[in-house]
């Protein structure tokens with residue numbers, strides 16, 4: 001009889017650990033920061049150029065009027081839009 005009780009206890013402990021573990025995993029899988037809603041994007045017209053290969057890119061929507069420069073060739077691109 002002792003063995004049956006041990007199995008029941010072991011099953012209970014296993015269930016508890018699984019539940020706690022899944023809860024922890026669920027917490028980890030949640031994104032660190034919620035992306036802002038699309039309405040908070042600002043319309044911008046910024047041109048960037050990659051100083052290394054010369055590629056140019058235009059940013060039309062950003063979170064900020066002066067967003068951080070995108071990267072190309074592992075380097076920050078240079079803002080070439082004249083600042084008014």
Ligand SMILES: [Zn+2]
Nearest residue numbers: 050053072073
């Ligand atoms: Zn590049």
